[in-house]
Amino acid sequence: MTDTNTHGVGYVRDKMLPEKSPPIGEKGAIKWMRENLFSSKLNIFLTAISIYVIYIVLASILPWAFGGVWNAGSLTECREVLFSFYKTSHDGACWAVIEDRWLQLLFGFYPPEAYWRPILAFVLLFVALAPILFADKVPSKMMWFSLAFPFLAVWLIWGGSFWTPIFAAFGFVAGFIVLKILSKVTGPIVANLLALAAALFWWGAVMSPLSDALHKSIGAGRFDTTLAAIEARTAELPAEIAALEAAGEDKAADIAAALEEKNATVIEMAGIRVGEFAIEQQIEPKTAAFEQLDAAQESIEDLSDILTEWGRAPAATSDSEAAIAEAERAAASADTLIGNIGSLLSGALSDLEEDTADLTEVSEIMVASAAQEDASILEDVSAMVDKAELIDPLAGLIERAGSITTATTAADLAALRADVETAMAALSTNISSLETIRAKIVATNADDLEAPQAKLVSQMAGLTALRNEESSLSQEVFRVSSEATEANGFMSALASLNEREASLPQLRELTATAREQIVCKPHWLLRWLPAFLEPCPERNMINVNQLPEDATNEERGLLSIYLNARNQELSIEASVRDTYAELGRVGLAPIDSREIGGFMLALIVGVAGIVLSLPLGILLALGRQSHLFFVNKICVAFIEVIRGVPLIVWLITASLLLNYFLPPGSNFDLLLRVIIMVTLFAAAYIAEVIRGGLAALPTGQYEGADSLGLSYWQSMQLIVLPQAMKISIPGIVNTFIGLFKDTVLVVFIGLFDPIGLAGAIRADTDWNGIYWELFVFIGVLFFIFCFSMGRYSLHLEKKLQREHR
Amino acid sequence: MTTLTDPPKASFRLSQLIYDTRYRSITIQVIAMILVVLGLYWLVNNTIQNLSALGKDFNFGFLTQPAGYDINQRLIEYTSQSTHLRAAIVGILNTLLIAFLGCILATIIGVFVGVLRLSKNWVVSRLMAVYVEGFRNVPLLLWIIAIFAIMTESMPQPRDFKVGGDASMLLGDSVAVTNRGVYVPGVVFENGLLGSPLLNWLLIIAVLISSIFAIRFVRRRADAIQESTGIRPTTWYQQLGLFVVPVGVLMFLMGVQLQIPYIKGFNFTDGIHLRNSLIALWIALSLYTGAFIAEIVRSGILAISKGQSEAAAALGLRPNRTMNLVILPQAMRVIIPPLISQYLNLTKNSSLAIAVGYMDVRATLGGITINQTGRELEGILLMAAFYLALSLAISGVMNVYNNRTQLQER
Structure with a gap:
């Protein structure tokens, strides 16, 4: 059968051809490039421009960043090292400032011996975040740790007795217990209010007396042993300080020796390069002279242009004001040009005459220096034109330039210009031959320089190591001597403790009597009240000038007696409490907020703001979506006011105004005030983001929850918020990133965030004038944090989306 | 026979304020209002006390006093003697x-x-x-x-x-x-038609805006013609002229020069x-x-x-x-x-x-x-x-x- 086919058709392929590889332009990298980079004219243009931009940026940044100096004690030393490698501070970064100060940029002025505390808190932060960030991979019991973490972190960073965070946490527990018990007895409203009241009562009235009592009882038990221990310690401290100081002096001597060695190397290198310097000193003034001649030549051209245009000295062609003004202008500029020509020429002359050494001196230096290795250099130098040959024509030129007036003919000017150009050509040959010589010398020196360059680098490394040792020694000295001061202060506080405590009842009595004697002038509306209720505004005053204008001197005197007595009582009371707190502390050494700074400050403010603002933001968002008119309006007003004003204004409010809004005489930590403000600020933004999520949820979800008979809070907690939060994740994370970046604004109210510390570092004479290295370091730190937050949000978005589908 | 009885009289009990959803929202709002008012009162009262303790008062009279400092960038006239x-x-x-x-x-x-x-x-x-x-x-x-x-x-x-x-x-x-x-x-007006540079600028802007309106009119007419005949008249030169000519003439009249x-x-x-x-x-x-x-x-x-x-x-x-x-x-x-x-x-x-x-x-x-x-x-x-x-x-x-x-x- 098949034969019939073969007769009719000449040829039938009976097997598949092997697959051919695609044309070279249609596969692999070339295809990709054709499609992605060069698909159209516009695309080719864009690609070319982008590659050029990338090249420009990298070409300026990479050599700077990778050619930098890591070991140096100051910017001057950095420049010294860079110079020995033929670089300037534009060609190489001075990373030494980061090496020197990175701990300060990270921790501010936090005591170095306590660095482990914030580091531990930072590590635990990730442990605490794990159940929130990766809920599917971590056992849910870990949530308890996450809840405890804020209290733990505060204790680790600020120190104090271990029970303080526990007591603070117990406020929440107390509120929760009251809520649980009462919500069965009374309604939810009463239960919530009472729970809030219970928590506030615990924090306000119970917590600190309880803590003080604990301090006191423990302190009283420890009094004798502590006193003995401190006495023993103070006895041995001076010896310790002396030993440390001696070690420090030894180190200083080592450093001085190392510096000497380093300077010897630098001098050695200068000795090798002396020929080069000599040539450079020839080149520099000559280049300057060349530029001046060039400018003179241009001025002559301009002058001749003006004169040609007017045909002669500029004079008005008519009587019109405009013509006269124009002629005057031309004449003035011609005069300026004539003056310029003379001064430029004499400038060039003085450059050549005074600033350039004689060639004979140069060749002497050459003979003495390493340059003699290459015999051709000496030949070149001796073949060079003598200085006089360059100077002599200039003198004639200056004379001619002095005789230029507006009447000089164009031909004369042209001749002068030609002569100037001849002088320039001579100078330029001279300069170029000098540059050849210099290149030769540099090439000759390269081998000789290698060893000292390597030596300098290793010496700098050794020097840095020595300096680090010395600075840790001096830190130790500082720590021990401040320990000694503290121990002395504490010892005297302990010695006077009993006396101060004993004086308290008497002081209280004094205050009470003084209080009784204050003249009371209650408001006339309140005069009918019985005597024991009789209000006395004067007794609540904190300053004498709060009294009305017409108060008598006697009244003022009585009030001021009372105020003095009360202040004394309060200060003695506070000092007794402080002494007991120190004596009875079981825990970590307390650290003042002022010592916290750098990136750690940014993290503390950022993390605290994030953690606290989320719940507040959710409440605000619910309030804004609520149908309760009054609640709704309060939330709207709060959110709009906070969002309408820049954070920096709120921070200034926190630093300047918050004390006005709080009860008279109360004053609390600036850092805490900042955290409160940042939290309120972020909460308003979070509220808007979550409101978007709530609004995006279909109404059916709300209705479904209602139809199940869930209460408002149940439906929010179980149905609405989980879905709304999922929608709002990108916005929430963006707000967090914004908040974290905004923490640097605290620099404006005097806290030492990284940017503030950069200023402080620059104020040090060692590092005065350093910018980019610090900016790059700070920028990279922030970038790492913010970028990874953004990536995590993308990851979360994708993960939740898959579940949703 | 069915007897119609009146629905039970809604007698108001105090507990309804808490348990009845009709009244509860009012209770919550009243409580919230009281808390907010108390809080505001507390803040204001503290502020008054603190201010009086510092011997300060609250008034804006300082705004009319001379400032006494210089500002290096100013869009309106200002000297250190201004308020x-x-x-x-x-x-x-x-x-x-x-x-x-x-x-x-x-x-x-x-x-x-x-x-x-x-x-x-x-x-x-x-x-x-x-x-x-x-x-x-x-x-x-x-x-x-x-x-x-x-x-x-x-x-x-x-x-x-x-x-x-x-x-x-x-x-x-x-x-x-x-x-x-x-x-x-900078731009200077050699012979400005109006008194101050600002007014001259406003004049130019006004002319520009009216040009834009004229251009829109031309476009609308072109649209109408296109709607009725299907052919869109060429108008780009009219638009360009309307945009450039009036402003150009005005600027020439005012002698606008670049400084x-x-x-x-x-x-x-x-x-x-x-x-x-x-x-x-x-x-x-x-x-x-x-x-x-x-x-x-x-x-x-x-x-x-x-x-x-x-x-x-x-x-x-x-x-x-x-x-x-x-x-x-x-x-x-x-x-x-x-x-x-x-x-x-x-x-x-x-x-x-x-x-x-x-x-x-x-x-x-x-x-x-x-x-x-x-x-x-x-x-x-x-x-x-x-x-x-x-x-x-x-x-x-x-x-x-x-x-x-x-x-x-x-």
């Missing part, structure tokens, strides 16, 4: 100026980068991504300080522009970038001096906000489903008309609201001017005035009120726009 109020207004105008300039440049950068980031060109889109991520993830303050440092540290000194110096002016010798700021040509800055002594004279503080703040704010706007533009374009452009192609529309008639009108609805909130952010971020010494409202009213008069409370209140009014005004405009462009669903 604090005038200083505040100068600061407000400077804030508005930087906000205005910043919004324009940020929009240009943002649209440009946002479109390029969607480009199929791998190198270009990566480059734009690096720009966007780099600016979004590093604090704005750092950028402002860095750009200020570039301006003051790496730019040539004015004397380098002298004859024989090694710096040269840009754009046909009309713009000089120096370490003391940027000098650009090019030139070096005199060790500094530039004539022209307009843009200080480094302004330039650094402007560039940094624009680059930073531009990165955010780029993302908004990108998401706006991506939000339009592919079916739209395919349908437009199926109708035979050319790509540029597809963009103009189909994609952009829909994308704008997505883009505009977040864009305006970025403008708001830019305006508020301009208060970082403090980092480079730009004299905005925070520096005059909220800075030197407060320090000189000791009126923190009043000064900060006024400043907050200004920013609040500004953002409420802008968000009011945004709401109007949103209502007009909202899709009418269901």
